[in-house]
Amino acid sequence: MKVPVVELSDCILCEVCTEICPEVFQMNAAGYVEVIDLDAYPVAEVDEAIKNCPVDCIFWENK
Numbered sequence: 001m002k003v004p005v006v007e008l009s010d011c012i013l014c015e016v017c018t019e020i021c022p023e024v025f026q027m028n029a030a031g032y033v034e035v036i037d038l039d040a041y042p043v044a045e046v047d048e049a050i051k052n053c054p055v056d057c058i059f060w061e062n063k
């Protein structure tokens with residue numbers, strides 16, 4: 001299954017992904033972006049977040 005992953009060491013916490021795709025990306029209590037556990041991810045929305053992430057730190061991983 002294709003799962004979106006955020007490279008947290010590069011993430012600048014701009015919250016673009018959480019605005020574009022809140023069903024997948026959220027800020028956790030520790031103040032970092034996390035990918036919500038889902039059975040399937042909305043490809044178009046995640047691709048939109050990937051495209052708009054200013055530091056290109058979101059990518060798909062096969063799990």
Ligand code: SF4
Pocket residue numbers: 006010011012013014015016017018033052053054055056057058
């Ligand atoms: S768009 Fe990219 S840099 Fe911005 S919060 Fe999301 S993962 Fe981090």
